[in-house]
Amino acid sequence: MSVVTRTRPLAKMAAPMVSRAVGISSVRAFSGTPRVQNKVTVVGAAGGIGQPMSLLMKLSGKIDHLSLFDIVNTPGVAADIGHCNSKGKVMGYKGAEEMAASLDGSDVVVIPAGVPRKPGMTRDDLFNTNASIVKGIAEQCAKSCPKACFLIISNPVNSTVPIFAEVLKASGVYDPAKLMGVTTLDVARAKTFVAENQGMDVDKVEVDVIGGHAGTTIMPLLSQVKGANFTEEDIKTLTHRIQFGGDEVVKAKDGAGSATLSMAHAGAYFAEKVLDGLNGVKGIKECTFVESPLTSAPFFASPCTLGTEGVSEIHGYGQLSPFEQALVDENVPALVKMSQKGIDFVKNN
Ligand SMILES: NC(=O)c1ccc[n+]([C@@H]2O[C@H](COP(=O)([O-])OP(=O)(O)OC[C@H]3O[C@@H](n4cnc5c(N)ncnc54)[C@H](O)[C@@H]3O)[C@@H](O)[C@H]2O)c1
Numbered sequence: 001m002s003v004v005t006r007t008r009p010l011a012k013m014a015a016p017m018v019s020r021a022v023g024i025s026s027v028r029a030f031s032g033t034p035r036v037q038n039k040v041t042v043v044g045a046a047g048g049i050g051q052p053m054s055l056l057m058k059l060s061g062k063i064d065h066l067s068l069f070d071i072v073n074t075p076g077v078a079a080d081i082g083h084c085n086s087k088g089k090v091m092g093y094k095g096a097e098e099m100a101a102s103l104d105g106s107d108v109v110v111i112p113a114g115v116p117r118k119p120g121m122t123r124d125d126l127f128n129t130n131a132s133i134v135k136g137i138a139e140q141c142a143k144s145c146p147k148a149c150f151l152i153i154s155n156p157v158n159s160t161v162p163i164f165a166e167v168l169k170a171s172g173v174y175d176p177a178k179l180m181g182v183t184t185l186d187v188a189r190a191k192t193f194v195a196e197n198q199g200m201d202v203d204k205v206e207v208d209v210i211g212g213h214a215g216t217t218i219m220p221l222l223s224q225v226k227g228a229n230f231t232e233e234d235i236k237t238l239t240h241r242i243q244f245g246g247d248e249v250v251k252a253k254d255g256a257g258s259a260t261l262s263m264a265h266a267g268a269y270f271a272e273k274v275l276d277g278l279n280g281v282k283g284i285k286e287c288t289f290v291e292s293p294l295t296s297a298p299f300f301a302s303p304c305t306l307g308t309e310g311v312s313e314i315h316g317y318g319q320l321s322p323f324e325q326a327l328v329d330e331n332v333p334a335l336v337k338m339s340q341k342g343i344d345f346v347k348n349n
């Protein structure tokens with residue numbers, strides 16, 4: 001299906017530092033200290049997303065050490081989740097002075113820290129608050145766990161991922177294969193809405209969503225959905241609903257925040273896939289927002305193969321319909337701008 005399948009240039013890939021075969025417990029962390037296998041840290045763990053996502057991660061049974069960091073309330077959240085009778089140790093860390101300990105030895109750091117939208121706001125309206133939160137988190141990650149995979153949930157993703165990249169670059173520890181903006185909720189919405197529209201089994205629907213994570217930069221490739229038969233009207237309505245699914249939740253919550261439960265599900269799912277890839281599971285392909293050669297936007301979401309060092313292959317988006325091509329043409333300049341906003345923020349702060 002893909003006419004353009006580009007593999008990430010090898011020069012961009014970091015040399016493997018550690019072996020990650022499943023069950024090898026003698027692997028050592030970058031810092032030289034022994035690391036617990038499969039350590040995942042959630043930064044923003046006491047929040048609306050952080051709490052249910054941490055719970056789902058604990059229940060997955062795939063994480064040996066679940067580290068919960070926030071500036072408030074994490075001791076309680078960790079004590080609570082820690083009583084669930086599934087595999088894995090849970091530790092809570094609160095406040096700046098405990099952040100390094102929470103991150104040390106992490107394989108994956110999932111970041112839903114920052115403020116959510118209220119009705120009438122765009123994701124970009126969160127920039128002023130969340131840019132500095134994400135920058136601070138990136139600075140500590142660069143020191144404490146530079147080899148981890150970083151999964152960014154905090155909005156606006158189209159700018160916070162570039163911010164994170166710039167901070168890691170400034171510290172000389174940036175590995176583009178290990179920095180991913182989480183766009184899994186867009187894929188989840190696409191699958192849900194397509195299944196409803198087509199009367200398909202939601203477990204069997206596959207929809208790639210490319211571009212970014214804000215409004216029209218969210219671009220579902222409905223022309224490529226196998227087994228679907230859309231009218232032109234379906235395509236327009238579904239595309240719009242997927243692009244503005246976040247607004248639907250913000251409006252329904254009426255001032256009480258944005259999507260938390262569906263995001264928790266999507267975030268836990270994506271983190272598990274990244275962890276599976278690190279542990280050598282083959283053939284994992286998920287859409288994610290990464291540094292990408294596919295368009296003139298520095299970061300772009302597309303299907304990516306997840307491997308032992310993070311993103312091992314960035315796939316092309318295949319043959320687009322004229323409707324989808326027009327969306328890409330329209331939205332790449334917006335993605336370039338949002339990326340540049342993040343880059344400039346780091347340069348000037
Ligand atoms: N990528 C996506 O698809 C997606 C989906 C939903 C929400 N989001 C975004 O996720 C973010 C969090 O949403 P939420 O509903 O969980 O918000 P929330 O306010 O409920 O929780 C955010 C948490 O972050 C914590 N926090 C703030 N500064 C921090 C710091 N410096 N270090 C650690 N923790 C810190 C807060 O204490 C709070 O517990 C928002 O920016 C939201 O827009 C993204």
Ligand SMILES: O=C(O)C[C@H](O)C(=O)O
Pocket residue numbers: 116117123155185245246247249250258259
């Ligand atoms: O809509 C939001 O602000 C939160 C999130 O990005 C979403 O897509 O639900």
